Amino acid sequence: EALPAPEQAKQAWREYLELDSSSKWAEEARQHLQALESKKTEDRSAAELEHDFLVAVREKNEEKAWQLLSRNRELIREKYLPQRLAMSFLEASGDERKDFLVALEYAGELEKTRIGDPFASEIAQFYVNLPENKINLLKQAQQAVRDSYKLSLENKFGDALNKSIISFDLFLQVGDIWESKLTEYFISYCLINTERVNEGIIRLEKIIGFSQNQNYRWLEVTSLYWLAGAFLKVGQHTKAKRFYEKALLSAEKIEDSYAIQRNLLVLANLSSFVGQKRQALNYLHGVLERMSNSKTSLRQKYRNFSDAHQVLTLAKLYNAAKSIALESMQSADEYKQDEMFIVLSRNNAGIAHFLTGNFNMARDLLSEGQKKAETILDKGSREKMLAYCFLNFGYLERKAGNYEKSEQFYKEALKLYKTMQMPFYEYEAQKGKLLTYLALGRNIELDEQIPVTLKLIENYRKEILEEQEKISFFDNEESIYDIAADYEYGRGRYEQAYNYTEISNSRSLLDWLQKGAKFLGKKQKLKVLLEENATPITLTEIRERMPEQVQILQFSVLENKVLIWLVSKDKFIVVPASVRSNELREKVENYVDLLKRNDEVAQENAQRIARELYDLLISPIFNYLDPAKKICLIPSKVLFYLPFAALISPEEKPFLAEFDFFYAPSANVFLICTENAQRKANLVNEALLSIGNPAFDDQFLDKLADLPEAENEAREIKVFYNNNNRKIFVGKEATKTAFMNSLKDAHIIHFAGHYVVVHDTPLSSYLVLAQNGEEIEDSILANSELVDEKLPQAKLVILSACQTGVEHYYNGEGLIGLSRTFLAAGAPLVVASQWSVETEATAKLMKRFHFFRKQEKMSTTAALRSAQLEMLNEPNGRFRTPYYWAAFAAFGGYASF
Numbered sequence: 001e002a003l004p005a006p007e008q009a010k011q012a013w014r015e016y017l018e019l020d021s022s023s024k025w026a027e028e029a030r031q032h033l034q035a036l037e038s039k040k041t042e043d044r045s046a047a048e049l050e051h052d053f054l055v056a057v058r059e060k061n062e063e064k065a066w067q068l069l070s071r072n073r074e075l076i077r078e079k080y081l082p083q084r085l086a087m088s089f090l091e092a093s094g095d096e097r098k099d100f101l102v103a104l105e106y107a108g109e110l111e112k113t114r115i116g117d118p119f120a121s122e123i124a125q126f127y128v129n130l131p132e133n134k135i136n137l138l139k140q141a142q143q144a145v146r147d148s149y150k151l152s153l154e155n156k157f158g159d160a161l162n163k164s165i166i167s168f169d170l171f172l173q174v175g176d177i178w179e180s181k182l183t184e185y186f187i188s189y190c191l192i193n194t195e196r197v198n199e200g201i202i203r204l205e206k207i208i209g210f211s212q213n214q215n216y217r218w219l220e221v222t223s224l225y226w227l228a229g230a231f232l233k234v235g236q237h238t239k240a241k242r243f244y245e246k247a248l249l250s251a252e253k254i255e256d257s258y259a260i261q262r263n264l265l266v267l268a269n270l271s272s273f274v275g276q277k278r279q280a281l282n283y284l285h286g287v288l289e290r291m292s293n294s295k296t297s298l299r300q301k302y303r304n305f306s307d308a309h310q311v312l313t314l315a316k317l318y319n320a321a322k323s324i325a326l327e328s329m330q331s332a333d334e335y336k337q338d339e340m341f342i343v344l345s346r347n348n349a350g351i352a353h354f355l356t357g358n359f360n361m362a363r364d365l366l367s368e369g370q371k372k373a374e375t376i377l378d379k380g381s382r383e384k385m386l387a388y389c390f391l392n393f394g395y396l397e398r399k400a401g402n403y404e405k406s407e408q409f410y411k412e413a414l415k416l417y418k419t420m421q422m423p424f425y426e427y428e429a430q431k432g433k434l435l436t437y438l439a440l441g442r443n444i445e446l447d448e449q450i451p452v453t454l455k456l457i458e459n460y461r462k463e464i465l466e467e468q469e470k471i472s473f474f475d476n477e478e479s480i481y482d483i484a485a486d487y488e489y490g491r492g493r494y495e496q497a498y499n500y501t502e503i504s505n506s507r508s509l510l511d512w513l514q515k516g517a518k519f520l521g522k523k524q525k526l527k528v529l530l531e532e533n534a535t536p537i538t539l540t541e542i543r544e545r546m547p548e549q550v551q552i553l554q555f556s557v558l559e560n561k562v563l564i565w566l567v568s569k570d571k572f573i574v575v576p577a578s579v580r581s582n583e584l585r586e587k588v589e590n591y592v593d594l595l596k597r598n599d600e601v602a603q604e605n606a607q608r609i610a611r612e613l614y615d616l617l618i619s620p621i622f623n624y625l626d627p628a629k630k631i632c633l634i635p636s637k638v639l640f641y642l643p644f645a646a647l648i649s650p651e652e653k654p655f656l657a658e659f660d661f662f663y664a665p666s667a668n669v670f671l672i673c674t675e676n677a678q679r680k681a682n683l684v685n686e687a688l689l690s691i692g693n694p695a696f697d698d699q700f701l702d703k704l705a706d707l708p709e710a711e712n713e714a715r716e717i718k719v720f721y722n723n724n725n726r727k728i729f730v731g732k733e734a735t736k737t738a739f740m741n742s743l744k745d746a747h748i749i750h751f752a753g754h755y756v757v758v759h760d761t762p763l764s765s766y767l768v769l770a771q772n773g774e775e776i777e778d779s780i781l782a783n784s785e786l787v788d789e790k791l792p793q794a795k796l797v798i799l800s801a802c803q804t805g806v807e808h809y810y811n812g813e814g815l816i817g818l819s820r821t822f823l824a825a826g827a828p829l830v831v832a833s834q835w836s837v838e839t840e841a842t843a844k845l846m847k848r849f850h851f852f853r854k855q856e857k858m859s860t861t862a863a864l865r866s867a868q869l870e871m872l873n874e875p876n877g878r879f880r881t882p883y884y885w886a887a888f889a890a891f892g893g894y895a896s897f
Contacts, residue, residue: 141170155381474812673893
């Protein structure tokens, strides 16, 4: 730390490479180290860029001229060359004026031919035909523009706004509509930075509409960026992200390196905030790669490094974050023109030092940042920076165990944030205060703080419309609900504890079921939008709406215990099981892994763990369970992977033999599916759609096995259904077209074939169907294609394939898989699998399931249970072990059919 900032950065990257020499980030580290060792950061002034452009025009070096034009569009630093040339034209005289005019025309022609944007060309034509009597007014307008830019760089946005309004009026007075639009854009920028966000949005929307009509592509890109920023400032996360994505796409089309970097950067931060770390790192990689391939200003380099630090920190890549933070500090010091950069860089470097083990240096850097913040003249900027310093000091002291100091810093931060439109930072401060009170055991303050913090989470969640982002955001913040539930449980307020548990469960699926969803898909960008939010009902109403025949057995996996809830019309009981969440996760994952190995030693070890898990999860509540009632089993976190059917009681009975049960992701979802089932209970003449072993093209899917047993399964179950009311498609007949055309009219949908899980992109996971076209897409049915489907007739979907029940889980949302998609489409009950299943055993299980359900007139859950028990109890049977039968379960609601 005694070294100057550049040397610190070099040393940090060297240390990073000692820890990581092979990943993608190691390559980034090498590039950074090479850049730091080879030369000082280059940051050319607007005057130098203009000079180089004039030389390129005189030499008719089109490629160099285009590079200078396309890579330098930073308006606030006068690096948008068409405007800079116009300013210089007005200040010059004689032949020099002619040179600037020729260069301006050349810039306009380049933009027109290279990217189809006539904006600069039309500015040039205006100046070519400029009457002498308008020059003085234009000079005044351009001087006001320069003053506005300078004031903004000094964070004096109110004064900058006044200057921009003067220049806007002058441009209109002389008929320069093009530069009036540039100035109106800057007025919007100043409005947003003076908390007049809605006024800024209205102006920007008008500019974007005007730009689109005139095909002014660069003006559209830069206005889209700030429109997105305005929506982000007021917490409208998804709307902001949509405009950033649109701005990025447009920036790539016009080869605007500056705009590409800053849009990628914000998208990295937005993805990071909602917990999509892989996507965030991919965006960030794009920023750093683009930065190394083009000359980037010090101002933009600082921003890149500053935001990269945030993303890397949230991804827990602390050593890389420290190296980037030190480069950020170096860039801020070299730039010198923005005091806020110096403040922010010290905060970033302080947090980075703390996370890599140097508390004293961290505190010194934060103190240095605070002292600098106190000297900022502009009141709004000063308070914003001080609030950020207090927020980071609060985090630092809390992590160091200095809770009284931490509390005071969070309070100071909140005093300032409450006067600003910065919902994310206000939430971070409230959350920090909650965690501080928890550590101090301050129950009176916690009673007030928990609802405040959760309300902020709920408010922010409402502004995230993209389903996957809602899920990831809740996955990130679900621990706050856990804290709230644990706190209320410890205070003996069990009903409130349950309500906190329930409202954090499967909220996106609840939104989907109650309010509907909209699918937006284009190649790899698959999105489900949930534009309205459902309100979960509380325990009292859940109990009122529950069927008499059902009891809910629900689990809440907390940090150091599991709360086991029993809910029915006449009972509400909670008992704890003492186990740390990481120990439980390890035990469940080990158990499932042993089950799937299917060898004698593995099965013996699996049975031992099955007894331990029964003792932990079932025994504490066993005496309260009613064996005459069905169980709606609602897991939590890793328990979604657990096949409860195979757990073994002290009496050596599997849980399956003791109770008839099914799964649901939450009590609210269970009730909606139950009510859906009740509406469909009277559809007695059931229409069957059965798909078996589709004949896929092994040219595309050569790793998948042929499934003749699945074909037999699909054919043989038809005997249980009316001849005139069944459709059976097997082999080549089992096409995507046949399946989709028959889906809406079917009451019972049975699929026996392959389901392929695409990790990290659940919407892309797909059913394999028979080839009926030239493209692979013609033979696969992805989850995304079922989003817009509505199944008004479907009573039951049976997915006799691998991992169709739970392919993944999120802490808050719970199960993710094809079963969830069919529930959202309107099927009240889905039978699906929790792991890769064996085809012959599955075919046998499914045939017996349909027999019990149709011939013996059992309900779905009873029929599945009977088929599984039959396999379990078969003397000397090949398929007795849980590997063969325990993967399948029913998901959804209670159904009599």
